[in-house]
Amino acid sequence: MKITINGSPVEVSENKTVLEVARDIGVFIPTLCNLPEIENRGYCRLCTVEINGKFLPACSIQAEDGMVVTTDSEEIQNIRKAILEMIFKEHFTNCPECVKCDTCELQKCATKFNLKLTDVYSLQPSEEITEIVHGVNYDYRKCVLCMRCINFLNKKYEKKILEFRDGAIRNCSECFDTEIVNICPTGALFLNLTEEK
Ligand code: SF4
Ligand code: FES
Numbered sequence: 001m002k003i004t005i006n007g008s009p010v011e012v013s014e015n016k017t018v019l020e021v022a023r024d025i026g027v028f029i030p031t032l033c034n035l036p037e038i039e040n041r042g043y044c045r046l047c048t049v050e051i052n053g054k055f056l057p058a059c060s061i062q063a064e065d066g067m068v069v070t071t072d073s074e075e076i077q078n079i080r081k082a083i084l085e086m087i088f089k090e091h092f093t094n095c096p097e098c099v100k101c102d103t104c105e106l107q108k109c110a111t112k113f114n115l116k117l118t119d120v121y122s123l124q125p126s127e128e129i130t131e132i133v134h135g136v137n138y139d140y141r142k143c144v145l146c147m148r149c150i151n152f153l154n155k156k157y158e159k160k161i162l163e164f165r166d167g168a169i170r171n172c173s174e175c176f177d178t179e180i181v182n183i184c185p186t187g188a189l190f191l192n193l194t195e196e197k
Contacts, residue, residue, distance in 0.1 A: 004069065022049075027071050033185075035152065044083065052068055099190045101187075132162065149189060
């Protein structure tokens with residue numbers, strides 16, 4: 001089958017998302033909640049593109065024959081920037097002290113969209129940190145609710161380890177897995193070093 005991306009026809013195999021097709025041909029689309037190893041349900045919407053005249057998340061739409069996709073335009077950029085600004089309104093932004101400083105995917109997106117982090121700095125006392133699974137701490141003020149940690153752990157252990165409840169990620173089963181620190185795009189999950197000793 002064939003779709004059109006940014007005016008160019010592209011041959012596409014079955015069962016590929018628009019995001020995967022774009023990546024295959026080297027077209028950049030920003031993402032935050034997307035992870036290849038888990039099913040994507042379009043939580044962050046940062047990958048918004050225009051598909052047949054509608055603004056939709058590229059990571060969770062399957063490519064279909066005849067689709068016409070635009071991945072970049074002023075309107076699309078404005079949508080993505082508005083989404084990022086919304087995320088930053090809720091985000092505890094203390095980058096210089098954050099464990100993920102320089103590797104944070106949210107910070108990288110902000111740089112790409114020329115968001116001045118000094119304008120969005122929000123310094124709050126760090127009292128809201130809890131242990132989410134053994135060995136890993138959770139700071140809900142830095143959580144962008146991308147659901148990566150939930151989907152990753154629940155799939156890996158084939159049972160409910162984490163869930164989204166009352167506006168945050170909650171533990172619902174005993175587990176020790178520090179891998180989710182790397183799954184998290186921000187500094188919301190980080191190693192509990194006191195536990196490690
Ligand atoms: S803790 Fe991290 S991985 Fe989990 S939902 Fe929040 S931002 Fe996403
Ligand atoms: S990366 Fe597509 S909705 Fe988040």
